[in-house]
Amino acid sequence: MNTDVRNIPVAVVDKSESAPGRVIVEAVKVTQVVNVKAYYPTVKEAETAIREGVVRAALILPTNLTQRITHQETLGQWLVDGSDTMVSAALLSLQTMPIAEFAIAGYQPNQTKTFEATLLYNPSQRSAVNIVPGLLGVILTMTMILFTSAAIVRERERGNLELLITTPIHSMELMIGKIVPYIFIGLIQIFIILGLGYLIFSVPINGQISQILLGSLLFIAASLTLGLVISTIAQTQLQAMQMTVFYFTSFHSVVWLYVPL
Structure with missing residues (x-):
């Protein structure tokens, strides 16, 4: 495995429109x-x-780029999304990168930095700003899938599911009745995680609460649906737990390794 961050999507604003600007971009x-x-x-x-x-x-390259090279000044500025500490750290490492073509001509910046950098959204690079929202997704995924799959398999093991099927309740109504309580459990988890993150770690909540709730409800619904799918395959609660752990470790490990790249 390689944990080096590569191929981060960036944009260029070249106000100089000059040959040195194109050399820097390359x-x-x-x-x-x-x-x-x-x-x-x-x-x-x-x-x-x-x-x-x-x-x-x-990457912002100013109009007076040629004069900056002559006066041994920084060549430009990076505007960096600081919400992901790993990505921002990789981008900040480019501040001191040498430009071989300019080094031959004797360019050596006075501030020992080739570029200035400005961090957006998380200028202090606090890891809690990235970790707390991540915990929200991890905890919801684990609990929602496990609770739903294990609960329905337990009903089947005890024979209660067959009794419920024989009642006038439709299958859809039965499934909705099984997952609705877990929706409220998921919402409680959201309030606890975000509340403690805000009170203890001072993680800001800059978006609208309604948008956070809507996105969380969609995420909870997707996790509960996956739990229902697992419950139709697993025959015992142990199998349901094993399948949930397998999905959680394999799928999320792949996402963690490859999405930032």
Whole structure:
């Protein structure tokens, strides 16, 4: 396994429109840390792309780039999405990257940094801002799938499921009645995690609460549906637990390793 962060999508705002600017962009590409996805004419458009998640950072090259090279000053600025500490750390490592073409001409920046950097959304690089929301997804996935699959398999083992099927209740009504209590359990978990994150770790909640609840409800519904699928396959509670753990470890390990890349 390789945990090095590579091919981070970034944008370029080259106000200089000069040959040195193109040399800098090519030198950044060669590092393979970033992958230039777009070019924007203004910084505002680049910031919008970062906010919408199109790119994770933007390289800003000023109009006076040639003069900066002559005066041994920093060549530009990185605008970095600081919400992911691993990605931001990889991008911040480019601050001191040498430009071989300029080094031959004697370029050596006075501040020992080739680029300045500005962190957006998490300027202090606090890991809690990234970990607490991640725990929300991890805990909801584990508990919702496990609770649903184990509960329904337990009903089948005890023979209660056959008794319920013989009643006038439709199958859809039965399934809805089984998963509704876990929806409320999931909402309680959300309030506990976000509340403690805000009170203890000072994790900010900058979005609308309604949007967070809507996204969480969709996530809970997807997890409960997967739990129902597992309950139709597993014959015992032990099998349901094993399948849940297998899904959790295998699928989330793949997501953790490859999505940031």
